[in-house]
Amino acid sequence: MNGLLRYGLMIFIALVLFGLILLVSGRSPIGSYRDIFTSTLGSAYGFSEVLVAMTPMLLTALAVALPSRIGLINVGVEGQLYMGACFATWGALTFSDLPAWVLLPGMALLGMIGGGLWALIPGILRAMGLVNETITTLLMNSVAPMLVSFAVFGFWHSPMDTNKTPNFAPSARLPTLFGTRVDLSLLIGLALLVLFWFFMKSTRWGLEMRAIGGNPQAALRNGIPYRTYVISALCVGGAIAGLAGMAQVSGFYGVLLANFSRGTGFMGFLISWLAGGDPLGIVVTSFVVAVITSGGNLLQLTRDLPYAMINILLALTLFVVLAKPQLARRRKPA
Amino acid sequence: MTFLSALGVLSSAIFSGTSLLYTTLGEIFDQRSGTVNLGLEGVLLVSASAGFSVTFITGNPYLGVLVSALAGGLMNLILGYLTITRRASQLASGLALMFFGFGLSAWIGRPYVGARITGLPRLPLPGVSALPVLYRSLFQFDPLIYLVLPAAVLAWWLLFRTRWGLGLRAVGESADAAFASGRDPRLIRYQALFVGGLFAGLGAAHLSIAYAMNWTEYMTAGRGFIAVALVIFSKWHPIRAIVGALLFSGAVAFQLLLQSSGIHISPFLLDTIPYVLTIAVLIAWGGTRRHSAPASLGRVYQGTE
Numbered sequence: 104m105n106g107l108l109r110y111g112l113m114i115f116i117a118l119v120l121f122g123l124i125l126l127v128s129g130r131s132p133i134g135s136y137r138d139i140f141t142s143t144l145g146s147a148y149g150f151s152e153v154l155v156a157m158t159p160m161l162l163t164a165l166a167v168a169l170p171s172r173i174g175l176i177n178v179g180v181e182g183q184l185y186m187g188a189c190f191a192t193w194g195a196l197t198f199s200d201l202p203a204w205v206l207l208p209g210m211a212l213l214g215m216i217g218g219g220l221w222a223l224i225p226g227i228l229r230a231m232g233l234v235n236e237t238i239t240t241l242l243m244n245s246v247a248p249m250l251v252s253f254a255v256f257g258f259w260h261s262p263m264d265t266n267k268t269p270n271f272a273p274s275a276r277l278p279t280l281f282g283t284r285v286d287l288s289l290l291i292g293l294a295l296l297v298l299f300w301f302f303m304k305s306t307r308w309g310l311e312m313r314a315i316g317g318n319p320q321a322a323l324r325n326g327i328p329y330r331t332y333v334i335s336a337l338c339v340g341g342a343i344a345g346l347a348g349m350a351q352v353s354g355f356y357g358v359l360l361a362n363f364s365r366g367t368g369f370m371g372f373l374i375s376w377l378a379g380g381d382p383l384g385i386v387v388t389s390f391v392v393a394v395i396t397s398g399g400n401l402l403q404l405t406r407d408l409p410y411a412m413i414n415i416l417l418a419l420t421l422f423v424v425l426a427k428p429q430l431a432r433r434r435k436p437a
Numbered sequence: 438m439t440f441l442s443a444l445g446v447l448s449s450a451i452f453s454g455t456s457l458l459y460t461t462l463g464e465i466f467d468q469r470s471g472t473v474n475l476g477l478e479g480v481l482l483v484s485a486s487a488g489f490s491v492t493f494i495t496g497n498p499y500l501g502v503l504v505s506a507l508a509g510g511l512m513n514l515i516l517g518y519l520t521i522t523r524r525a526s527q528l529a530s531g532l533a534l535m536f537f538g539f540g541l542s543a544w545i546g547r548p549y550v551g552a553r554i555t556g557l558p559r560l561p562l563p564g565v566s567a568l569p570v571l572y573r574s575l576f577q578f579d580p581l582i583y584l585v586l587p588a589a590v591l592a593w594w595l596l597f598r599t600r601w602g603l604g605l606r607a608v609g610e611s612a613d614a615a616f617a618s619g620r621d622p623r624l625i626r627y628q629a630l631f632v633g634g635l636f637a638g639l640g641a642a643h644l645s646i647a648y649a650m651n652w653t654e655y656m657t658a659g660r661g662f663i664a665v666a667l668v669i670f671s672k673w674h675p676i677r678a679i680v681g682a683l684l685f686s687g688a689v690a691f692q693l694l695l696q697s698s699g700i701h702i703s704p705f706l707l708d709t710i711p712y713v714l715t716i717a718v719l720i721a722w723g724g725t726r727r728h729s730a731p732a733s734l735g736r737v738y739q740g741t742e
Contacts, residue, residue: 124544178475178528234719237528237735238669241475242716245662246709253705365655366539369532376529409547411654414540421533422515425525 110424114391117420124415130406138405139398149397151283155355157393158285159184161292162347163371164389165299166218168380170236170340172303173315173332179225179240180344181368182247183218187345188352189251190217192268192359195275195352196259203274210275211349218345219338221247226337230330236337244368252361259359267360277354288350295343296382312336344368377424392417441572446687446694448575452648454686455582459640460664461671461678462592463509463633468668469596470629471609471733472520475531477637478661479538480512484641486546489652493549498557502581502642509638512538513630521623524737539655546652557581557647579647581639592636592675605629609731612738622738640664666715672729685711 122132143149163180170177191214198206225239252266261269277286303309315322315332323329347367352359374392378384399413460481467474474480488505492498512534519530557579568576596602604625607615612622644660645652667685671677688710695702 128544176528228720233723234716238719239716241662242666242712245659245666246712249705249709253703256705257703366536369535373529373532373536376526409543409654411543412540414536415544416540418533418537418540421529421536422519425519425530425533426523427525 113423114420117416117423120419120423121416125406128408130408135402135406138401140394142401143394143397148283151281151285152400153390153393153397154285154289155283156397157389158289158292158354159347159351159367160370160374160389160392161296161385162288162343162350163368164374164378164385165292165295165371165382166340166344166347166368167372167375168378168382168385169299169343170336171375171380172312173336174319175229175333175336175340176237177222177240177337177340178237178372179222179244179341179368180347180371181364181366182240182244183221183341183344184348184351184364184368185247185251186221187214187218187342187348188359188363189247189254189348190214190345191349192254192259192352195271196268199272199275201274203276203278206274207277207353210353211346214345214349215342216345218348219342221345222337222341223334226334226341229337230333236333248362248364251359255359255361266362267358269358271353271357275353276357277350279354284355286350286354288347288354291346291350293386296385300382344371347371373421377421391420395420442694444572444575446691450683450687451578451582454682455585456640456643456648457660457664457667457686458585458589458678458682459581459643460637460660461640461667461682462589462675463513463636463638463640464664464668465592465671465673465675465678466596466605466629466633466636467513468734469609469673469731470605470626471612471731471736471738472516472626472630473527473531473665473735474513474516474534474630474633475528475665476512476516476534476538476661477531477664478657478659479535479542480509480634480637481641481644481657481661482538482542482655483512483545484509484638485645485656486542486549486652488638488642489552489554489645490545490549492554492556492646493552496555498555498646501554501646502557502639505642505646506635506638509636509641510631510634513634513637514627517627517630520737521626524739527735527737535661543654546654549652550654552652554646554650556650579643581643581647586679588636588639589675589679595632596675601628606731608738609733611733612736623740626738637664663711666712669730670711670715670718673731674729684714 118136125132125135143153163184166180166183167177191210194206194210194213198209221243225236225243228234228239229236255268256265259268261267277288279286303312311322311327312332314327315329319329351363356363370392374385374388378388395417396413399410402408402413403410460477464474464477484505487508488501491504492501516530516534519525520527559577559579561573562576562578596606604615604620607620608622608625615622641657644657649656663685667678667681671681688707691707
């Protein structure tokens, strides 16, 4: 309860700060907030849009959370997402006449291979003790969008636009649910989170991963194959990020657009970090973040403010959570 | 390929490399004191938009440059507050700062999208007035370009030839040891971040006030991340950063040269060169301490109370 109160207070502080910015821009903060909340949580359509925004975050956060359990910092989800989208698009464009029940799993597999391979490089370098995975995953983030641009501008672009592929065939689109824009990947994301929870709690591999996370030296001396875990954790993380990329192009966009993601992968990192890598925490945090980002559309539509401005509210919320304000000053135990 | 086109490549490498070098110098200050600033992209955007809007309003580009630098310093202080005073994770705080910069710069720059300004004046390089007009136009640089090499030397002098720089590097190596020798790691990290922010702000100013002379959302296009790569590539050293910045921006300019000689390589592939080179260099160093990264880079100073 105390924890809930604290998070409530943090979000309140962020809302007040952003309210000041709205006030300075000559918009009514209360009116804007009312609009944001009624448009996102007040209608079935608005709620479904929140779920749409939340979907990629579940997967990208999981892609960070899994390697983090053995102490690996995967800052490269953005790049892995792009590679997953790239591989999946190749499948969608090449085999567009296959039926959906073959094509979609194939694209998902390709996406996972793309993301997984992209994470394999940092994984191997880390396992060999050559380069820290934080640096390599970060650097490779910037490379992946360029490779996507290379493929899109060079080979795949539609006759109309040079910066995107033709629209995917209907068989290459993830099915949507209940006539909304929510697609199957939401359920896949939730299922994977449950699987992750079960895996960490009840399997031998989960136990060994927890052992490595607790004390890598001790784990190594107890015969746990540390290097294998480093490589596979990063690859599985990358594969999940790649799946998120596949879901974005196949579900949300239905087309591969150069530079389609503006930080979805980084957002996944922040969400996983805020949630402490905990599956339920990831769902809750993703939901809150999704409410905020969906509100950005509204600011743009009704208040004539740039969509990117919603990042201020998002960042202020993150700042407040990072700064960990305390309700009452407590003395730290010595 | 002619002599002229080679000079053209050099000239455009200097133009695009200048903002990169200032930004890299800024990140070197941050990282030498032990703070990884992943929010650099956001810092640059806020600086660029603030500097541009001030230039537009006042008509004075020098005031714009000043505001741009200060905006960079202030943005970095936010990171300082989170990571130093509140002891939050550097990576997470940096990424949050990046998103903050996305939003804040869009807000600041909103009224000025498509606006035109008189940017910093272009002064011909001394001695080129004797050259033909075609050559002369290639060597007309703005004051920020002329100042970038002195700035790198200044950064080197501050870091390696002053007591302050010694203390800063000591904090980056081991904050506890620096504390034990009577220094205040928190204060020093704040100072390093502020100075680093000033430098980064100059880079952003060059981008929006001198080079592009306009404002568009996300106009820095990943320069913050290139700078992070460049810091590693130049082994956290301001003088080596000069070579790195020229090389990195030269790779982009190089494509024009290739095109003019009939070889077509996708610009996107050439853009990956800085990152691939940096990773290759990292592999070559292979986990040894030869790379001279600050030992407590990325670690939050927990204090002793």
